[in-house]
Amino acid sequence: MNKTLLVIGKSGQLAVELSKIGSASVVCVGRNDIDVMSDESIRSVIEKYNPDALINASAYTAVDKAESEKEGAFALNSEAVSKLANACKLANISMVHVSTDYVFKGDKGSPYKVDDVRDPQGVYGASKAAGEEAIQQVLPESSCIIRTSWVYSAAGNNFVKTMLTLMASKPALTVIDDQVGSPTWAKGLALACVEAATKSLSGVYHWSDEGVTSWYDFAIAIQELGIAKGLLSQAIPIKPIPTKDYPTPASRPLYSVLDKTVTRRVFADSPTHHWKAQLSSMLDELSAN
Structure with a gap:
């Protein structure tokens, strides 16, 4: 029998990909359906759909804006997460939560392991780290935290689509060459979230494409x-530049590669693929649309 999965989020890249998965009954709820800052609203939505698990695909993701909107970032990335976790505990259901490579400073120089100490640099990373802590306090045995990085898809705003737009309209581009990580196609991430939810996996895992x-x-x-x-x-000509030549309000991790040793062992139904193969598949989807 298919499990019912309640996805918090409707229009984001991950939520859109989750809505397309047919291996489970996925219900996506957005801002018009749920108030994640209201315990009562969360409880009523969980009662309405009676899900087997909840996937939190909503987040405050404006990294630079977060520096001047600390309250908003922490409200969505930490307080709301705590409320969702408490509601899951009351309903006796498991929770899958998506986090980020930004919980790490990015100065380690080797891939970050799942149990490495959180050490965020900016407000966004700090708010996501606080969200992780909240879940682990409330739902230590029934929660799965999946950290990811450099997410893109055919839907929404992301680096890939921005680059395509600029490459079609500009005579030349400069792009930072000293920030290193692993891209992630949202479709693969969605499959991993569904596997975690349907199998009631617990703990912290890292998910990105290979390479x-x-x-x-x-x-x-x-x-x-x-x-x-x-x-x-x-x-068009593309010139590499260092981070110092492109100052932003928020600092980015220079090296945020996530170690996926545990992930490859546990996520048997969701194999990882090289980022170039995933990019090719996503662009095929984009050109078909």
Whole structure:
């Protein structure tokens, strides 16, 4: 029998991909359906759908804006998460929560393991770290935290779609080459979330596509594949620049590769693929649309 999974989030990249998965009965609720700052609203939605598990795909993700909107970031990424976890505890259901590589500072120089100490640099990372702590306090045995990085999809705003737009309209681009991580297609992340929810997995896991790249090399691959698939008509010069030449309100981790040793062992139904293969598949989807 299919399990019913309640997804908090409706329009974000991950929620859109979760809504397409047919292996479970997935119900996505957005801002018009639920107030995640209200215990009563959360309880009534859980009672209405009576899910087997809850997947939290909602978050405050404006990294730079968070520096000046600390209250808003912590409200959605920590307080709301605590309320959702408490509601899951009352309903005796498990919870899958999506977190981020930004809970780490990014100065380790080797892939971050699931049990490495959280050490965020900015408000966004701190708010997500606080959300992780809240879940672990409330639902230690019935929660699964999945940290991810550099998420993109055919839906929503993301680096891949921004690059395609700029490459089609600008004579040249500069892209940062000293920030290193692993891109993640939201479709693969969605499959991992569903597996975690249907199997009631608990603990902390890392999910990204395989391989390591810089934003610059990622942009180069986007342009090459974009041309090959007819999404771009011609190549433009792309120049690598260091982070210091592109100042932003929030500091980014310079190295945020996530170690997936445990993930590969536990997530038997959701194999990981190299980021270039995933990018190619996503661009195929984009060109088909």
